[in-house]
Amino acid sequence: MNYGKRGIRATQKALNSKTKKWTRKFGLSLVKLTLAACAGLVICGIAGGIGAYNGILASTPQIRLSDVVASGEATIVYDCEGNEIDQYVSINSNRIQINSMDLIPKHLGQAFVAIEDKRFYQHNGIDMEGIARSGWNFITSMGKRKEGASTITQQLLKNTIFTTWTEEDGNLIKMIKRKFQEQYLALEISKYYSKDDILLRYMNAINLGQNTLGVESASQRYFGKSCSDLTLSECAVIASITQNPYYLNPIRFPESNAERRLKCLNIMLELDFITDAEYDTAIADTDAVYARIKAHDEDYRVSTNATSGSYFSDAVFEQVRDDLINIAGYSETMAENLLYAGGLRIESTMDPTIQAIADEEFANPENYPENVKWYLNYALTVYAADGEKHNFSKENMMTWFKDNQDKKFNLIFSSQDAAYEAIEMYRAAVMADLGIANEEDNYAETVTMTPQPQAAMAIEDQSTGYVVALVGGRGVKEGRRTLNRATSSTRSPGSTFKVLAAFAPALDSAGQTLATVYNDAPFNYANGTPVKNWYKGYRGINSIREAIRESLNIVAVKTETVITPQLGYDYLINFGFTTLTDGETINGDFFTDINQTVALGGLTHGVTPYELNAAYAAIANMGTYMEPKLYSRVINTDGDVILDNTTPKSKQVIKETTAFLLTDAMVDVVTTGTGAAVNFNRNMAIAGKTGTSTDYWDVWFAGFTPYYTCSVWAGYDNNVSMSRSGGNREDHVARDLWRAIMSRVHENLPNEQFTTPPGIVRAQICPDSGRLPIPGLCAAKSELFAEGTVPTEPCTVHYTGTLCRYDVLPASPGCPFPGEGTLTLPLAEDPSLASGSTTLTTNPDGTVTPVTPGVATTCQHNEEFFANPDYEAILANQAAELMQRDIAAGLYPAPEDWEDDED
Structure with a gap:
């Protein structure tokens, strides 16, 4: 430094310089402003963060523990003994709620705690130690190692409240917002509710693979029993699924599940949840537990038709849905939602023993002709080079074959190989016409083949109206709610209608009796068309009893003509048939079932086996029609009965005496008449009626015992005539099935006879006139009558x-x-x-x-x-x-x- 005079002056000048003085002041001010700005930013950041946090909390759903429940629960169908037979499930609804921790084994809850949240019983809903560990691992691994720190409480919220978390799709802001809300609510829930309450709801909510939600549904699916019966080994299997329900599925990936199960058991031992002995027992069960799962899965797929359901459960669905709409007042959409995801409990009327018999006999090839035929349902789509699609149906195929190969072609084949040969021929011809190469990339096709002849059946307890068994078709059922021939296919009832449309009203209100006679002789309908018998020629004078026993067409039509077709139609409506018409126009032509042909089952649309069986059950039930039902009660998730069907609707459609007289005549059908082939026990009362439609398109047997009414239909789906000769008699299928099923159903039932009601009397008559016999002249015969209907006039023949x-x-x-x-x-x-x-x-x-x-x-x-x-x-x-x-x-x-x- 210069301390001379000049130096001192220079220094003084510099100190007193205005430029430097302002420069220093500006710099100082800038520093102050910068520090103030930073402080402001920090304050604003803190305030913003607090505001944002408060905003997040403000938008957090206001909930109670009762709100923290998984929505969507499977509807379960039970048989009459309380066994589960089916579930109606939509996406995210295969859940069975458990309402008490007492129903869950101690080890199951402990297994979930061990593998998912070890400090569950210590923390307040948020595991700070777990969060710290997860954060440290993330940092030290440079973001490569991610660990979840969600507690069971948070997972419960994610599965019940924040159900859209899977849609965050990398959106960090959304994820942070959800995490804050999740943690806040976890703290709130933990303040007011017990750990057991939270754990129970968690175990009801979680996804456990195989389309199961919740521990009860999973236990039933994997082990075939309630979760309350699970062993420690089995509890560890189920608890090990939840981290990854697909890759830890014990059916698909048992090795992966076993590895995590071992970890679960080790932690349970570490936490003193289990003893060494319990641990050793569970470890020893490792191979066996997965073998049990595999075996149950195989049984489950066979017994419950896991993918296609059963015809009975399909019919239950339809009936409950209709009753929810028509009786309980739900809209159609609400009714379907309830059935698929409302957690209903449906108590069906199915008797598992009888249903099993029916299923076995329908699957038994001995009940059908040896040579199975196949009905082809085919659709073809051909792709042109320009992307245009050409669609062809089975009708197109049938037309092509009739025009080019066989005028009688009907899509029925003697074997599946023959059907595929026809497909190849048709496809090649179609593609050649379009100028497209017959290569797999150029077409798509749908092929379904159904065994023929087909059959369907219903069995009802006539005293209650409860349907105990139902089969809607023969062969493999392809899917849910497919064609159910028992409840949906309308077919001509043939001669079974003689009893219902002609003879029942004739005896009940037209003054006729079993002794009333008609002449089996040439006779025409009102339009001039001759009435044909099923046999050649004519049999002369016959009573109504004989007409029922031998199924006489002309006598039935004559009876219908006398009582009037209108009366016959009215009785049929009272018998519960819903497919009849009193007049409608179809393709410009007028049709009505109020005509003479109704006596032989000549109808506009036909009837279903389900409704025909109910009509015959009314005769078996002393003339009281019970509306057929497939369920007794429907209960919602709160335990309330929303549909009570324990007392089905009933009405008296014919007199008790009329019902008994018809029954007695139909006993003759089974003992000496057209239905003798079904008589499986001479000591058990059996009554029934055969039925055959025009050209043998449909064959029936409708019959009953004192216990059950059963009706069986057989025929081709596309109305091909049944064979009636040789060892391949297809027209015997209905009777053979009826006998095979009903004989087994009654094996252990006491032999009973039909009850004779008051008002039945026996009198002698002349069989040729139906009147009182002339002594020494008429060959008198005994006949039954309702009181007041015994003839009073002498024989006029x-x-x-x-x-x-x-x-x-x-x-x-x-x-x-x-x-x-x-x-x-x-x-x-x-x-x-x-x-x-x-x-x-x-x-x-x-x-x-x-x-x-x-x-x-x-x-x-x-x-x-x-x-x-x-x-x-x-x-x-x-x-x-x-x-x-x-x-x-x-x-x-x-x-x-x-x-x-x-x-």
Whole structure:
């Protein structure tokens, strides 16, 4: 430094320089401002952070522990013994709630704590030690090692409240916001609720693989038992799934699950949750526990039709859905949501023993013809080079084959190989026509083949209306809610309708009896079409009893004509049929089931086995129709009964006496008539009716015992005639199945007879007239009647007394050719039926009356005859003709042998 005079002056000048003074002041001010700004930023940051945190907390859902429950729970269907038979499950709803920790084994909760949150019982909902460890590992591994620090409480919230966390998709802000809210709520929940409450809800909520949610659903799926029955070894298996429900699934990846299970057991031992002995037992069970899981999985897939369900459970779904809408008042959408994810408990009416018998017999090839046929359902899509699609249906295929190969082609094949050969031929022809190479990349096709003939069945307890078994088809069921032939396919009921549409109303309210007779002779419908019998020729006079036993078509149609088709239709509606029509236009043509053909099952749409069975059950139940039901109760997750079906709707559709008389006649069907082949026990009362539709498209047997009513249908899905000859008689399928099933169902049931109600009496009648027999003249026969319906008029068919020898009829007063004798007169049927050729006459008021010639009851020689001026000549000719008859009969010698008297 310069301390001389100049130096000192320079220093003074510098110190007093205004430029430097302002520079220093500006710099100082800048520093101050910078420090103030930084302080402000820090304060603002803190305030912003507090504000943001408060904002996050403000947007946090306000909840109670009761809100922290997983939504969506599987609906479970039980059989009548309380066994689970099916579940209706949508996405995220295969859950079975457990409402008490008492129902969960101690080791199951401990296993989850051990493997998921060791300090669960020590922390307040947030594990700070776990968070610190996770953060340190993340930093030291340069972000490569990520560990979860979520507690069981936080996982519960993630599974119940923050269910959209999977949609964060790398969005850091969303993730941080959710984490803050999750931790806040975890602290809040832990303040007010016990660890057991939190753990229970956690175990009800978690995903445990195999489309199961919650420990009860998982326990049932993997081990086939309630979680309350799980062993320590099994508890460790289930607790080890939750970290990764796919890769730790004990069915798909048992080795991966076993590795984590070992870790779980080690931690449980470390935490003193289990003893050394318990640990050793669980370790020793390692191989066995996965073998049990595998074995149960195989049984589960077979017994519960895991992917396709059963025809019975499909039908239960439809009925419960309809009742939720029509009875409980839910909308269609709400009803379906309840069924798929509402956690309902449905108590079905299925009897597992009877259903198993039905399933086994439907699968038994011995109940069908040896040569199985296959019905092809085919669809083809061909892709052109420009991307255009060409679609072809099975109808297109059928048309092509009829035009090019076989006019009788019907998509029925003798084997699956034959069907594939036809597919190859058709596809090649289609692609050649389109100019496209027949290569796999150029087409897609759907092929389904169904065994034929098909069959369906329903069995009902007629006293309750409960359907105990149901089968909707033969062969492998391809999926859920597929075609159910028992409840959805309408087919012609054939001759089973004779009893329901003709004979039941005739006996019940039209004044006829089992003894009422008709002439099985040529007869036409009102439109002039002849009524055909199922056999050749005609059988003459037959009673209604005989018509039921032998299934006589003409007698049934004549009965329907007399009682009127309208009355028959009204009774059918009362019997519960919903597929009939009193008039509708289809493709411009008018159709109605109020006609004579209804007696033979000639219907517009047909009926289902389910409804036909219910109608026959009404006869079995002394005339009381019980609306058929597939479930008894439906209970919601709160334990409330929302549908109570324990007392199905009922109504008296025919008198008790009518029901018994029809039953007695149908006993004849089984003992000596067309249904004798189904009689499996001569000491058990069995009644029923065969049924066959036109061209044998449908064959039926509907019958009952004092215990159950069963109806079986068989036929081709595409209305192909059933074979009726040789050793391959397809028309026997319905009867064979009925006998096979019902004989096994009744194996251990006491033999019973049908109960005779009050009001049934027995009387002697003439079988040819249905009236009181004439002693010594009629071959009297015993018949049953309802009181008040026993005939009071004598027989009009058999006659003894004065006859007209020329007309061979009872003589009119003044008959010139009287003689004594007996004879059988023509049956005096209703005038509209007597001639066998009914015509219609239109009356002045527009009504139509059937008109046929009447039947003569006395000879022609009445007052009108003698009023004819030429009566003497006519009488002379008749006398000569009568003489010739007598000579031909050997009553007199021929004229050339006459000798003159000696006089």
